[in-house]
Amino acid sequence: MSKKYPSLSPTLIERYLTHLREAERSSHTISKYAHDLTTFLNYLNGKPLTKANLIEWKSTLVASFMPTTVNSMLVAVNGYLSFMGWQNLKVNLLKIQKSIFTDESRELSHDEYIRLVNAAKIQENERLALVIQTICATGIRVSELRFITVEAVHLGRAEISNKGKRRIVFLPNGLRKLLTVYLHKQDKTSGAVFTTRTGRPLDRSNIWRDMKALCQSAGVDPKKVFPHNLRHLFARTFYSVDHDLSRLADILGHSNIATTRIYTAECGSVHAQQIEKLGLIIT
CATH class of the missing domain: 1.10.150.130 (Tyrosine recombinase, N-terminal domain)
Incomplete structure (x- = not known):
């Protein structure tokens, strides 16, 4: 047998x-x-x-x-x-030594972010320009974009439900003004702000494809351009102003603060500059 x-x-x-x-x-x-x-x-x-x-x-x-x-x-x-x-x-996972630095060749800079938004505007793709700014200004996941609704714009905050958890995300006043103008043009009075022509909320593939189409005109390396990198940029920028890792973890919706540390890791060149400023070499 x-x-x-x-x-x-x-x-x-x-x-x-x-x-x-x-x-x-x-x-x-x-x-x-x-x-x-x-x-x-x-x-x-x-x-x-x-x-x-x-x-x-x-x-x-x-x-x-x-x-x-x-x-x-x-x-x-x-x-x-x-x-x-x-x-x-079950098989063992590979042991990977975590790097304390980010890979500069893969992280989107603030300047590159601005170039992407401007490229979308030049192409008269207002929706994409606002999608990019919405993700980057709030730190939401691209899958959470559907929670940015007309009602959320009016209230100034969105209630995000993801992975069995709920959190409140505040919308900056500047973003609310831009979205209000956009909604008026679209004659939208309720529901998700960003939708397809058929009225369905934009999904990850729609946004990823449209962002990649901006790379050449924006002069940004395509391997840096994807929605999640906007979330990383938000995290690094927030942490540079308010060094509260626990608070940032709550804003991003992270259960484990170790995940948040990955988002806020600085690039090697910044670390090298800080080392140079220590003044510990005697000449």
Whole structure:
């Protein structure tokens, strides 16, 4: 009699994804897990789900992807294994030494942010210019843009509900004025401020695509241009004014302050300048 191994199939993947939905995990997380589990299923290609095959798959990932990407894929598979009660099959994540500096080649600067907004204005894409400013001036996630409603603009604050948590985000007066003018032009009296032609709230792919289209005219490296980098810029700018990490974590909706530290990490050149100012070299 052949040995029966734990298994992975489209049906079992869907069962796990249903569990994630019921746990109110974000749609982005669910989509990511679905992709990673399907990738692993395709790799198995009929082979049994064993610890040896998991370790072998991990090795192929290491050869093809960055460590952070590898770990994110392993987290998805480990989550499935835990859900199925197969903890003994889980594989260890790669150990990554955290850098105390950000990669300047990937972080959006304030000047580049301004150039992106101006490029959108020059292209007469008022909606995109305001989307960029709204995300950057509030620090919200791109998935939370739908909570910026006509009512929120009138009140000066939006109530954000994400990952089972609620928080209040205040809208700067300058942003409210710009959005009020925009709403008047659009003849919008209720609902989400930023919508498609069919009236649906803009999603991540709409915004990501439109932002990438600005890169050449704005003179900004495309690898720096994506919605989440606007959130990073907000965090760094806020922290430079108010060095209260705990408060910033609340504003961003972070459960773990360690995540907030990543957002506020300075670039290596800034650190080097600070070291030079210490005056500890005697000549």
